Amino acid sequence: MALSKFLSLIFLQLLCVLCVLKLSNGQGLDVNFYEKTCPSLEYIVKDATAKFISRTPSLAPPLLRMHFHDCFVRGCDGSVLLNSTSSNQAEKAAIPNQFLKGFQVIDAVKSAVEKKCPGVVSCADIVALVARDAVTLIKGPSWQVELGRRDGTVSIASEALNKLPSPFMNITQLKASFQSVGLSVKDLVVLSGGHTIGISHCIGVNPRLFNFTGKGDTDPSLxxxxxxQLKRQCKPGDVTTILQMDRSPKKFDIDYYTTVSQRRGLFQSDAALLDDTETKTYVQQHLSHAGSKSFFDDFGVSMVNMGRIGVLTGKNGEIRKQCAFVN
Known part of the structure; x- marks a missing residue:
């Protein structure tokens, strides 16, 4: 009898642990969250997103990064969408977000969703869906988006500046940044692969070219x-010149990892992937076409992981009527 009670107690404790893990990992999100309240949601979002991407495919990279920039600050709560007010500088105003584009896409998608399902779908969920659809529409990977996020009501520029991973970070800083939001080292190297699409500016690389250690030197890892080539394109103080992230910036592929392996990663944070055994191994595994499928699969998994960061669910937060303003 005593043994039976002991085993029952152990079982209950294990069950509790599993419940806690489920809550901490899933956090109340569900791919079928709007099945009854807005069953046509995914079609509406994809259709509205496609109208923009078909005309301007270059919007796909910033829409992907918008989701990333949202989730790393206060969690995936749509706070990156809020406008500044007379009394507050919002995340949009922070230097890392000043080159973000595509807010008009989010507004248009939100408007289309509101016409069909008013007051039901959060802006945070729309950001997550648009990021997936934008990537898929340019023939990148696809993944199931977990839904049920609610919108935050706070957005502070200084938090974005302090919490977003910087292109100037070394591998130790990058690992700490990702770990602070519950993401693994593999998530770090996989999500860095999002740099396979899009462009950047000289401001993100100039220190590597002209003042790497504060002594007017260059980054020896380049x-x-x-x-x-970069010095021909960028001059000291240049903040406007556009640079490609890899050799095929319009195509979602594994070329980013080839570029990094050749010591041609644009940012210090790209080059840093060669300074850790786990990240370097992943880079080396994706140097041939055979690695494309595994990267696509891994990218979807890591995007789901990222989409769970600090979400507001249940009665927390709100469902914004307009994404740039709190209700």
Whole structure:
């Protein structure tokens, strides 16, 4: 009898642990969250997103990064969408977000959703869905988006500046940044692969070219030929010149990892992937076409993981009527 009670107690404790893990990982999100309240949601979002991407495919990278920039600050709560007010500088105003584009896409998708399902779908969920659809529409990977997030009501520029991973981070700083929001080292190297699409600006690389350690030097990890190329494109203080992230910035592929392996990663944070055994191994595994499928699969998994960061569910937060303003 005593043994039976002991085993029952152990079972109940294990069950409690599993429940806690489920809550901490899933956090109340469900791919079928709007099945009854807005059953046509995914079609509406994809159709509205496609109208923009078909005309301007270059919007896909910033829409993907918008989701990333949202989730790393206060969790995936749509706070990156809020406008500044007379008394508060919102996340949009932070330097890392000043080059974000595509807010008009989110507004248009929200408007289309509101016409069919008023007051039901959060802006945070729309950001997550649009990021997936934008990537898929340019023939990138697809994944099931967990839904049920609610919108936050706070957005502070200084938090974005302090919490977003910086292109100037080394591998130790990057790992700490991702770990702070519950993401793994593998998530770090996989999500870095999102740099396979889109462009950046000289402001993100100039320190590597002209003042790497504060002594007017260059980053020794850069391939010399690539360094010379970047110096021809960027001049000290240049904040406007556009740079490609890899050799095929319009195509979602594994070329990013080839670029990094050749010491031609644009950012210090890209080059840092060669400074850790786990991240370097992943880079090396994706140097041939055979690695495309595994990268696509991994990217979907890591995007789901990222989409769970600090979400507001249940009665927390709100469902904004307009994404740029609290109700």
């Amino acid at each position: 391939d010399p030929k690539y360094l010379a």
